[in-house]
Amino acid sequence: EAGVVQSPRYKIIEKKQPVAFWCNPISGHNTLYWYLQNLGQGPELLIRYENEEAVDDSQLPKDRFSAERLKGVDSTLKIQPAELGDSAVYLCASSLVGGGPSEQFFGPGTRLTVL
Amino acid sequence: AQSVTQPDIHITVSEGASLELRCNYSYGATPYLFWYVQSPGQGLQLLLKYFSGDTLVQGIKGFEAEFKRSQSSFNLRKPSVHWSDAAEYFCAVGRSNDYKLSFGAGTTVTVRA
Numbered sequence: 044e045a046g047v048v049q050s051p052r053y054k055i056i057e058k059k060q061p062v063a064f065w066c067n068p069i070s071g072h073n074t075l076y077w078y079l080q081n082l083g084q085g086p087e088l089l090i091r092y093e094n095e096e097a098v099d100d101s102q103l104p105k106d107r108f109s110a111e112r113l114k115g116v117d118s119t120l121k122i123q124p125a126e127l128g129d130s131a132v133y134l135c136a137s138s139l140v141g142g143g144p145s146e147q148f149f150g151p152g153t154r155l156t157v158l
Numbered sequence: 159a160q161s162v163t164q165p166d167i168h169i170t171v172s173e174g175a176s177l178e179l180r181c182n183y184s185y186g187a188t189p190y191l192f193w194y195v196q197s198p199g200q201g202l203q204l205l206l207k208y209f210s211g212d213t214l215v216q217g218i219k220g221f222e223a224e225f226k227r228s229q230s231s232f233n234l235r236k237p238s239v240h241w242s243d244a245a246e247y248f249c250a251v252g253r254s255n256d257y258k259l260s261f262g263a264g265t266t267v268t269v270r271a
Contacts, residue, residue: 046201047201049201052199074257083167083263083264084263085248085250085261085262085263085264086202086248086261087261088258088259091257099258134201134202136201136202138257144190144192144252144253144254144256144257144258144259145257146192146204146207147204147259148204149194149201149202149203150201151199151200151201152200152201
């Protein structure tokens with residue numbers, strides 16, 4: 044069984060440029076999560092999807108961040124414009140059910156460096 | 159809201175020695191507890207989880223953890239570490255009625271020969 048796939052693995056951009064991350068969850072997983080992981084910290088949830096619906100985006104900085112999961116499968120997280128402080132690892136995870144703390148399966152992450 | 163504290167930022171252990179990583183949580187009811195491991199450049203992999211029942215939980219790669227309600231702790235242990243156990247370890251707590259996981263800041267484990 045393929046795991047959670049993320050691309051790109053690494054991205055270096057200049058500040059004020061846009062950037063997008065892609066995630067393909069494990070087949071059949073209806074719940075998808077995007078996390079932000081700063082250096083030396085644990086992951087922090089940005090947004091959670093149940094199928095196509097963003098059911099919790101309370102921690103997503105909506106002035107510059109956006110996300111979509113149009114067909115309830117893969118998802119894209121975008122930052123526009125990027126700031127220096129956005130340098131971090133962006134993790135995608137998926138799980139079978141979202142109603143409780145079920146096991147979440149994580150992708151390898153995208154390491155973003157903003158210069 | 160729930161929270162997790164991992165008191166040790168970095169632990170160095172000799173190969174073959176035992177390892178214990180501490181995790182303390184804050185949550186009013188019975189928590190759902192997880193330990194994840196993250197190798198360099200990789201995503202998080204679940205080592206073990208506790209939802210209910212036996213307070214001593216066995217996981218993958220020879221790890222185990224013990225839930226102690228009186229101490230609000232869920233410490234991870236391994237009797238004999240291998241060089242491949244060098245990684246970052248995260249404890250996480252969730253609630254029974256929602257999906258949210260709160261992660262600790264992690265403990266980095268270095269294994270010396």
